[in-house]
Amino acid sequence: MRTKPGLLARPLASLRHAWIAAALLLPALPAAAQTSIPSLGLTLTATPVIASDYLFRGISQTRNNWAYQGTVDVQHESGVYVGAFLSNAKFLASPWNDTRQELDLLAGYRFELAGVALDLGYIAYLYPGQDKAPGGQLNEYQEVAIKAAYTIDIVKLLGSFNYSPNFFGRSGDGFYVEGGADVTLPYGFTASGRLGHQWIERNPLFGTPDYLWYSIGVSREIFAGVTASVAWYGTNIDKRECVPVADRATGGQRICDGRVFFSLSRVF
Numbered sequence: 001m002r003t004k005p006g007l008l009a010r011p012l013a014s015l016r017h018a019w020i021a022a023a024l025l026l027p028a029l030p031a032a033a034q035t036s037i038p039s040l041g042l043t044l045t046a047t048p049v050i051a052s053d054y055l056f057r058g059i060s061q062t063r064n065n066w067a068y069q070g071t072v073d074v075q076h077e078s079g080v081y082v083g084a085f086l087s088n089a090k091f092l093a094s095p096w097n098d099t100r101q102e103l104d105l106l107a108g109y110r111f112e113l114a115g116v117a118l119d120l121g122y123i124a125y126l127y128p129g130q131d132k133a134p135g136g137q138l139n140e141y142q143e144v145a146i147k148a149a150y151t152i153d154i155v156k157l158l159g160s161f162n163y164s165p166n167f168f169g170r171s172g173d174g175f176y177v178e179g180g181a182d183v184t185l186p187y188g189f190t191a192s193g194r195l196g197h198q199w200i201e202r203n204p205l206f207g208t209p210d211y212l213w214y215s216i217g218v219s220r221e222i223f224a225g226v227t228a229s230v231a232w233y234g235t236n237i238d239k240r241e242c243v244p245v246a247d248r249a250t251g252g253q254r255i256c257d258g259r260v261f262f263s264l265s266r267v268f
Contacts, residue, residue, distance in 0.1 A: 035268070043075050046073075047070065047071045047265055048265070050068060050263065051069065054067035059208070060256075067087055071086075079111045084106070085102075098129070099139060100129060101129065106122065106124075115150065119146070120145075139168055141164050145162040158181065158182070159179045160179075161175075168206055172205070174200055179195055191218050192219065195214045197210070197212050207242070209241055211256075213234065214233070226264055226265070226266045227266070229264075230261070232258065232260055234259075239251065239252040239257065
């Protein structure tokens with residue numbers, strides 16, 4: 001998923017998840033996969049992705065459809081960075097929701113302390129062109145995050161904490177924690193596992209109860225720098241509690257269901 005230079009190995013997820021994970025957690029990419037501007041002390045990384053879905057914390061952001069995404073990350077040699085992520089997006093709402101794309105802006109500081117790679121970051125989740133439905137709310141929100149990664153031989157451990165003062169859809173305080181590991185396997189494979197929990201102050205406005213999500217998968221470079229990832233994603237949200245929409249999906253939606261996720265990405 002989120003795949004930019006950072007402090008962790010690329011996790012298996014939707015690119016948005018990849019973007020935040022990579023921009024905040026991934027290790028520096030090989031020089032061959034980056035563009036350096038030595039005179040300015042900058043490193044530029046771009047990552048296009050095609051994925052079978054856009055999964056963010058286990059929930060589809062494209063109503064179970066394909067996602068076409070891209071990220072750009074610029075990091076200064078001091079550890080300060082900025083970046084952007086763009087994806088198609090689609091939500092169901094009553095009377096309507098005209099969201100068609102998502103733009104995330106990210107900035108922060110990456111550094112290492114006692115062998116632990118740390119990232120202090122800020123993320124703005126924007127939905128350009130969205131109009132507010134009568135009686136509805138805009139989707140956009142902001143988060144601050146702290147993420148950490150520590151490598152022990154072939155295992156990379158990671159953890160993160162995110163906080164939003166007014167989460168998606170103006171649903172109040174949002175607290176999120178995630179932990180996981182990436183394991184280097186023979187023949188160029190990497191196995192990954194993630195477990196996260198999202199707390200939301202005003203659950204009816206968000207559309208789900210507080211919930212757990214998880215993923216387990218494997219990735220490998222297959223040709224000319226293109227990496228293929230396949231994983232299983234799931235949540236503990238029952239369908240009837242998954243973003244029910246009056247007059248349109250009163251029994252909930254299938255965007256919280258477990259599913260196989262597949263992606264192809266290339267770092268430049």
